[in-house]
Amino acid sequence: MHSYNLIAPAKINLYLEIIADRPDGYHELAMILQSIGLADQIDVRSISTDTIRVHCNHPQVPTDKSNLAYRAAELMASQFPEAWAKYGGVEISINKQIPVAAGLAGGSTNAAAVLVGIDLLWKLGLTQSELAELGATLGSDVPFCVSGGTAIATGRGEQLSPLPSLDNIYIVLAKYRSLEVSTAWAYKTYRQQFGDSYIKDTNDLAARASAVHSGAIVKAIVAQDPGKIAQKLHNDLERIILPAYPKVLELRELFANQEGVLGTMMSGSGPTVFALFESEQQAEKVKLHLRKAISDEDLELFVTRTVTHGIEVVSSV
Ligand code: C5P
Numbered sequence: 001m002h003s004y005n006l007i008a009p010a011k012i013n014l015y016l017e018i019i020a021d022r023p024d025g026y027h028e029l030a031m032i033l034q035s036i037g038l039a040d041q042i043d044v045r046s047i048s049t050d051t052i053r054v055h056c057n058h059p060q061v062p063t064d065k066s067n068l069a070y071r072a073a074e075l076m077a078s079q080f081p082e083a084w085a086k087y088g089g090v091e092i093s094i095n096k097q098i099p100v101a102a103g104l105a106g107g108s109t110n111a112a113a114v115l116v117g118i119d120l121l122w123k124l125g126l127t128q129s130e131l132a133e134l135g136a137t138l139g140s141d142v143p144f145c146v147s148g149g150t151a152i153a154t155g156r157g158e159q160l161s162p163l164p165s166l167d168n169i170y171i172v173l174a175k176y177r178s179l180e181v182s183t184a185w186a187y188k189t190y191r192q193q194f195g196d197s198y199i200k201d202t203n204d205l206a207a208r209a210s211a212v213h214s215g216a217i218v219k220a221i222v223a224q225d226p227g228k229i230a231q232k233l234h235n236d237l238e239r240i241i242l243p244a245y246p247k248v249l250e251l252r253e254l255f256a257n258q259e260g261v262l263g264t265m266m267s268g269s270g271p272t273v274f275a276l277f278e279s280e281q282q283a284e285k286v287k288l289h290l291r292k293a294i295s296d297e298d299l300e301l302f303v304t305r306t307v308t309h310g311i312e313v314v315s316s317v
Contacts (some may be wrong), residue, residue, distance in 0.1 A: 002236060003045035004120050007312045008113040009148055009317060010104040011141065012171070012267040015217050017234040018190055020198045022293045026156045027187055030212040030222070032163070033141070035148035036171060037304040040110055041314070042069070044054070044117030051089040052077070058096035068107040072114035072138055076122070079134065081294040083122035089117060099300060101180035103268030104173075105141040109311070112145035132160070148310025149221050150221060154209045154229050164216065165308035169226045170283040173302040174251045174290060175272040181241060185212040186269035189240045230276045232261025241270040248273060254293060258286045280305070 015032035022028055045055070052073045054063040063146035069092050070177060077084040083123045092114055097104035119126045126134075128147055135142030140157035150163040186277040191198075199205045212218065218303055244248040250270045255264035260282035264275040277283040290301055 002121070002317065003043060004117045004316045006042045006044065006113040006117055007039045007313045007314055008042050008109040008145070009037065009039040009093055009307055009310065010098040010109060011035055011144065011148075012104065012173075012272075013265075014221075014229065014233055015212070015215075015236055016237060016268065017212070018187075018194075019200075019237045021191065021195065022156065022206050024156075027134050027191070028199075028209065029154065029157050030209050031153040031210075032150070032217060033144045033153050033158060034166060035307045035310060036104075036149050037105070037307050038098055038117070038173065038302055040098050040106065040113075042110060042113040042117065043093040043095075044114060045091050046121055046129050047089045049089050053089070053091045054094065055092070056094040056096055058094075058100065059093065060100050061096055061162045068111040068138055068142075069114045072111040072142075073118060074137075075134060075138060075248060076115065076118040078123060078170060080122060083124060087122050090114075090121070092117075095288050099175045099177070099272065101182070102175050103181065103183075103266065103270045104272055105145055105268070108139045108141035109145040111138050111142050113311050115142075116146065116313070120316070132158070144310070149308050150306070151216065152212055153210070161213065161293045163221050164224065166168040166221060166224070166226075166229070166306045167308055169229070169282050169306045170277040170292070171304050171306065172255075172275045172277070172283050172287050173216065173267075173272055173300075173304065174255070174274070175300050176247055176296075177298045179245065179247065179271045179298075181245070181270045183269040184239065186237050186240050189244075192236060194236075194239065226276060226278060227262055233265040234275075236269075237269050237293075238266050241266060245271055247271075250292075254290060255286070258289055260286060
């Protein structure tokens with residue numbers, strides 16, 4: 001096999017709580033992550049030259065080392081030099097459907113797909129947890145993107161506990177094309193404004209991180225109750241983003257007032273806002289309402305749904 005075509009789903013955060021500072025400069029988090037049907041298609045193939053090449057249909061996506069997919073290939077080459085020497089270089093083509101810098105893990109899921117694709121190309125036989133461990137060195141969300149589905153994520157976001165899969169909750173995503181939020185800026189500003197409330201004691205920290213396992217939203221997920229899940233959505237970073245970006249706040253308020261919306265929240269560090277629905281029909285109706293209410297071509301709207309998988313292989317040749 002010389003090429004693999006993979007599906008790389010985006011994620012939303014059903015829950016994001018910032019608990020404490022970490023010695024490495026990151027934050028201790030308690031999150032619930034959910035894969036969604038909106039996905040990029042990634043083609044990973046062996047090439048005869050000793051190089052890594054990235055192509056992308058989206059003009060804003062870099063194709064050099066600043067692209068996490070590139071760095072994923074570089075990581076595999078440095079970790080497995082014999083395979084790199086045996087199989088040659090790697091060409092990665094990204095068909096981008098996931099909005100960029102949106103809080104949907106678009107870059108992380110591309111990197112996860114490259115790890116999975118190269119593992120297959122080079123017949124390395126890595127386990128999912130070995131791939132996740134490699135992924136964690138690239139970015140906090142990469143391990144989740146490998147396995148996907150529904151999971152609690154603690155630590156930097158890389159420590160995963162799978163939850164029962166949520167299938168067929170429908171979602172509308174709203175994102176202004178030209179609005180991008182830097183995740184590093186969002187966390188830094190949160191630290192400046194709310195750092196005083198961070199947990200300092202390591203015992204309290206462990207208790208707080210494990211409390212999410214028995215929290216109300218996890219109970220609602222176990223009970224497969226979309227209405228209750230939607231009532232318990234939470235994202236600490238809204239405290240930073242909503243006041244700084246009035247357009248995001250407007251979307252959030254518009255969603256909250258629409259019929260059929262079970263709940264609404266910003267995903268990750270934003271600026272994407274999502275709303276949850278029982279049916280696809282309700283989701284499509286609200287998408288239409290929003291399109292009429294905000295006649296701005298910069299606003300992108302997607303209807304999608306929860307999915308139960310991370311990176312998937314579609315075909316190989
Ligand atoms: O891990 P990743 O590169 O995706 O994170 C992007 C930025 O978000 C980091 O540079 C850091 O500023 C912030 N972050 C954090 N704590 C985390 C995850 C991310 O402060 N647990």
